[in-house]
Amino acid sequence: xxxxxxxxxxxxxxxxxxxxxxxxxxxxxxxxxxxxxxxxxxxxxxxxxxxxxxxxxxxxxxxxxxxxxxxxxxxxxxxxxxxxxxxxxxxxxxxxxxxxxxxxxxxxxxxxxxxxxxxxxxxxxxxxxxxxxxxxxxxxxxxxxxxxxxxxxxxxxxxxxx
Amino acid sequence: xxxxxxxxxxxxxxxxxxxxxxxxxxxxxxxxxxxxxxxxxxxxxxxxxxxxxxxxxxxxxxxxxxxxxxxxxxxxxxxxxxxxxxxxxxxxxxxxxxxxxxxxxxxxxxxxxxxxxxxxxxxxxxxxxxxxxxxxxxxxxxxxxxxxxxxxxxx
Ligand SMILES: [Zn+2]
Numbered sequence: 001x002x003x004x005x006x007x008x009x010x011x012x013x014x015x016x017x018x019x020x021x022x023x024x025x026x027x028x029x030x031x032x033x034x035x036x037x038x039x040x041x042x043x044x045x046x047x048x049x050x051x052x053x054x055x056x057x058x059x060x061x062x063x064x065x066x067x068x069x070x071x072x073x074x075x076x077x078x079x080x081x082x083x084x085x086x087x088x089x090x091x092x093x094x095x096x097x098x099x100x101x102x103x104x105x106x107x108x109x110x111x112x113x114x115x116x117x118x119x120x121x122x123x124x125x126x127x128x129x130x131x132x133x134x135x136x137x138x139x140x141x142x143x144x145x146x147x148x149x150x151x152x153x154x155x156x157x158x159x160x161x162x
Numbered sequence: 163x164x165x166x167x168x169x170x171x172x173x174x175x176x177x178x179x180x181x182x183x184x185x186x187x188x189x190x191x192x193x194x195x196x197x198x199x200x201x202x203x204x205x206x207x208x209x210x211x212x213x214x215x216x217x218x219x220x221x222x223x224x225x226x227x228x229x230x231x232x233x234x235x236x237x238x239x240x241x242x243x244x245x246x247x248x249x250x251x252x253x254x255x256x257x258x259x260x261x262x263x264x265x266x267x268x269x270x271x272x273x274x275x276x277x278x279x280x281x282x283x284x285x286x287x288x289x290x291x292x293x294x295x296x297x298x299x300x301x302x303x304x305x306x307x308x309x310x311x312x313x314x315x316x317x
Binding site: 005006009010013014015040041043044045047048049051052053055056059060062064 | 182185186189190191192194262263266277278280281282286287302305306309310312313316
């Protein structure tokens with residue numbers, strides 16, 4: 001039996017063509033291996049995303065010697081630098097908060113797609129509901145990750161211009 | 163003055179993306195802040211050569227990538243390589259359990275970059291392809307392979 005590792009990977013990224021999605025779901029309904037692969041891939045996505053968030057927060061938080069010295073000074077003579085200086089002063093980027101609870105585009109997408117499939121295909125739906133209760137420990141795992149309290153260090157504020 | 167306004171808009175829209183991308187590559191917040199400035203200086207100086215083949219955002223990120231890799235390796239265009247030895251190098255021994263986070267930390271810049279661009283920055287495959295200068299099919303395969311390796315460390 002042909003497995004759908006590759007298609008699962010594309011699907012969770014929202015990159016699998018519509019026509020191929022029903023084929024994937026039909027297979028998923030009948031293949032335990034691909035069901036767990038699907039679950040694992042979603043968990044992997046969420047965990048790697050959280051890693052990226054934490055990784056960036058760590059880099060931002062790393063204590064630095066107080067040295068507010070801007071390289072811009074070296075460019076003081078070029079026209080580009082003057083323009084850039086102007087930008088830094090006037091166009092302060094909006095404050096950016098990175099939190100663990102950001103809306104997850106992919107997760108929302110996948111949830112929607114799964115729900116749609118369940119609605120659309122009734123026989124398949126029954127099978128998928130079984131997957132839902134047995135296989136999708138994912139949902140709980142994700143809920144756990146999402147409800148983790150945001151600590152102060154999760155909430156990093158930075159400001160390019162200051 | 164019109165040009166100036168465009169750059170200003172681009173700056174307020176994309177400086178965060180450039181900062182985060184630089185930080186994910188350079189692993190240092192000061193270096194990343196420098197990168198934002200360098201990228202915009204390069205952008206301003208080369209604006210006339212932008213032909214609109216891709217979005218401004220993508221173009222800015224291509225400049226960012228070139229700058230960061232040059233800083234890291236002294237090379238401008240780094241091919242995206244997936245280490246064939248990865249599974250052997252990092253195969254967990256029975257006694258020492260390697261966590262997913264450990265495995266992620268051991269990824270090469272080029273591998274982590276893919277994860278970052280997809281999972282954190284939420285770029286489409288098309289955008290990733292443009293930023294990395296490879297084909298969409300190539301993105302599909304490389305992302306699939308990195309995840310295949312990482313999946314081993316889930317449990
Ligand atoms: Zn299968």
